[in-house]
Amino acid sequence: MDSSLRRSSETSLKALPSVARNTDPDQQGVRFNSMDQPYFARPGQSFPAFPPLFGVQSSSLYIPDDIEAKIGSQFESNPSLNNPTMDWDPQAMLSNLSFLEQKIKQVKDIVQSMSNRESQVAEGSSEVQAKQQLVTADLTCIIIQLISTAGSLLPSMKNPLSSNPALRHLSNTLGAPMVLGTSCNQRPSTNDEATIPDITKTSEYEELMNTLNTTQDEGDEIMKCQNPCGGEGSEPVPMEDHDVKESDDGGEGENLPPGSYVVLQLEKEEILAPHTHFCLICGKGFKRDANLRMHMRGHGDEYKTPAALAKPSKDSSSEPAPVTRYSCPYVGCKRNKEHKKFQPLKTILCVKNHYKRSHCDKSYTCSRCNTKKFSVIADLKTHEKHCGRDKWICSCGTTFSRKDKLFGHVALFQGHTPALPMDDIKLPGASEQPQDSEAMNNMVGSVGYNFPGSSSDDIPNLDMKMADDPRYFSPLSFDPCFGGLDDFTRPGFDISENPFSFLPSGSCSFGQQNGES
């Protein structure tokens, strides 16, 4: 998929015997939340029972985690992040700021030395390049740190750590290992049972760009879904308070008081069956309406009349049907009736779509871009309508699915300009080239990044990886790298190659380009 990323992760693994690679970080995340806090407080209860921490490297199960593991290794210097409910910690903010200060000074020194030497002798170009890379990396760090620092101030960033289970896991591994040990001991079986979900939810991706908050919700939801056994009552399903923003399922905004409606929960098999006719009483599905009507007879005599058995007309049901709402069979899902903040689904179609979107593999791949995957075929068709068409391109090579996103991007970056779809007669570079280079110069000039051309092949791949994994956009996911102040020449630090892919900042959806290109 992405060679550079893999490479980097492997090197990092060699560099430090990594932490808990076969421990599913999401599992840790499940337990590590406000509700379970008291458990963790018990110190050292089962510390030895945490084998992965010192374990030999087993199969590389979860590659993205390795990246974070590597980053997490430098985490020690920022202890404030250990606080799982970091709402707004002045202490942490202060340390972040002082870190920034330090960092900027550092970069200043480097640049100073560069300019001094330049004036004296022409240095070996490789050395200069290295220095430039150093500066680039530094600036990346500064920007990310700035964003995350600012992010922790926003009200929507409440409990930002929970958005990144892997990171949280790591931070705890390094900061307070005993806590993790506790949780692992409690449920040792999870590792085997857990299936790692496909969380590359491309459909949610755009939302993700809009509000980092959504990302967080997504993450939470996924975490909770890690509880497949779903024994009702047998084990408290960890729940969390958070604002759910679900766009794809019906039922939001509806505030029926609990108890005012009948809750129906269909079985998984029923949901996934290609039925189109459902019994309003028991929810059983049928391929044909006639069969449903035959089925209805079992529900009572009133369904046995010739009128009920005849083809239904609009006004056939004289008595008002009870208000029926539906529950998702997936325990832990907010749409499941066991959830503390249960939000029922309105119709069976909502159930089907919700279940497929949230709890099933995305088996339909767009044949045009070969990137986007969907679990509901209608979603694919909607996507295909726009895929490839309506591509809004910036002179820097970034593509957008919507014009306003492109314009937001253009407004943000000096010198960037929309690229016009040029005719075939004209060489694509002929007129765009000057603007491109100008844009590039501006970019380099103003921000100091070595901005890559869109021609380079591996960069979009890297971006794609970032884009597909929502957790990469968590404001704090890169915090750990600030721990190691001096460690910039690390070979694994590929991030500096395209630093802007980390600046989604709502207005510009960088990930979109990769999705569609």
Added chain:
Amino acid sequence: MSEEETQRYGGGAGAGGDGIGGLSLDLLGQVLDRVREPRDRKSCRLVSRAFARAEAAHRRSLRVLRREPLPRLLRAFPSLERLDLSACASLDDASLSSSLSGIRRVCLARATGVGWRGLEALVAACPRLEAVDLSHCVGAGDREAAAVAAAAGLRELSLEKCLAVTDMGLAKVVVGCTRLERLSIKWCREISDIGIDLLSKKCLELRSLDISYLKVGNESLRSISSLEKLEELSMVCCSCIDDDGLELLGKGSSSLQRIDVSRCDHVTSQGLASLIDGHNFLQKLNAADSLHEMGQSFLSNLAKLKDTLTVLRLDGLEVSSSVLLAIGEGCNNLVEISLSKCNGVTDEGISSLVTRCSQLRVIDLTCCNLLTNNALDSIADNCKMVERLRLESCSSISEKGLEQIATCCPNLKEIDLTDCGVNDAALQHLAKSSELLILKLGLCSSISDKGLAFISSSCGKLIELDLYRCNSITDDGLAALANGCKKIKILNLCYCNKITDTGLGHLGSLEELTNLELRCLVRITGIGISSVAIGCKNLIEIDLKRCYSVDDAGLWALARYALNLRQLTISYCQVTGLGLCHLMSSLRCLQDVKMVHLSWVSIEGFEMALRAACGRLKKLKMLSGLKSVLSPELLQMLQACGCRIRWVNKPLVYKD
């Protein structure tokens, strides 16, 4: 310069011939700068080589009428800064690649044959380019805009009616030309709020913006309100904008001085009131045809603009006397007021307005048909400075009121008396206004040669005269006119059907004449047209629609003599294919031809004529029946050269 040359070239001019050669080029240049009329400058150039040299060295602006001499002219005038190519026939991309290095301002209005290649070459060749006018280049789109965007120093740009320009093109421009101060995107209907938003983020120097006829909404005004230097904003007929938008605009920076919200259907006086709240230095407010009623809040807010407001247009509004009184009390410094088609404007109202606004120079009272001579009296008594007075359809006024005006307002330059039913006596009084430049007497059928003689005797400066349907006028009137008003440029004689070839013979002495409308003069023939063509060398536009007796002889004369002719209407004339062909191939400036119902012209005649003029034509009006019989490649070719054809849906008739 040797004395011999001086004598040869300068001596012919009589006085001053000796001295000219001795003066430096700089001085001569200064002299030339003070010669206003192009014709006079041409005379200077022709009689003296010294002047010719001075002009070659000093000339800053040039208006080119044909493509062929363009490279030579550019070489001849190396210090040119302003180039007007709006009237240049058959201008194409190739002609813009000539050496234009010093040019700062280029006008390419209606240059439909120019595309992005030409613009790219132009921009590349002119590093100092500051202003580009692409208005009415209806085919221009995003790529043309992108080509212009390469001119980073651009300060003024008009993309008016560049119909294909979208947000993308605008984005190109605003990113490329961040120093823009004036921008018009009037009629660029594809531009949306997103584009305007980007514009207001990028072009912070913007002083003047025209977004008329766009489909943008209040969001655009929110963005625009952030432009701190904006002084002028036109948004004619932006029907998606309402009071909320104006309120947003009012909350923005208070730099706005001139605003035009005319024909914005959803704007009410409440919105304007909130706008005025935020902008206390408005000088010009055009709310024509947008308001339906006059709110009290608006009136009271108008008073806040007491010191600054000079131009107020309230066309189409219900205006009572009390409102006019309030305006008069609130805005003492008004220079221009327009109350055209306002209901309820009475003598009393006008009187209370003008007694308080003595500075008024322009008064538009079109269709205020309650007005009588009393209103004119009060205007004459109070506004001595009046220069322009529009009284169309004020049918209750008579010679008495006009006498007052003519006596008391010595500066009167323009008066519109269309459909006022005035008579010769009124013209006798008007003749006192010797400064008169524009006189409109359309539909005043009682005007005769006598009245025209009064005008001719004293209004020597007249440049525009409208005698539409003044059908009592005969050849004698034209004789008097041609004697007295030598400066006339625009003359409308439509439906004055007593006029014959003799009258046109008199018109031949009007050397300045540029636009001549002779619609439905059934008595004139090719002979009359010939005398006009021979005499009026500057003729640019001639309308001969329904001049049924005009035949090929007229066309031959036009082809031979009217070399500057740009617009021609010969619908219903008795011309044949041969005459048409000859005309179209000879007139190298001809760009706009209306030729409907030429039933004597064969299809081959049309085909040949159009082929002969193909590269030059920009607008055509023809019968739609021809669409299918003309060869497709000809139509394609016309299209490619930027020619738009308007097909008239009427039956095709042949006569042999």
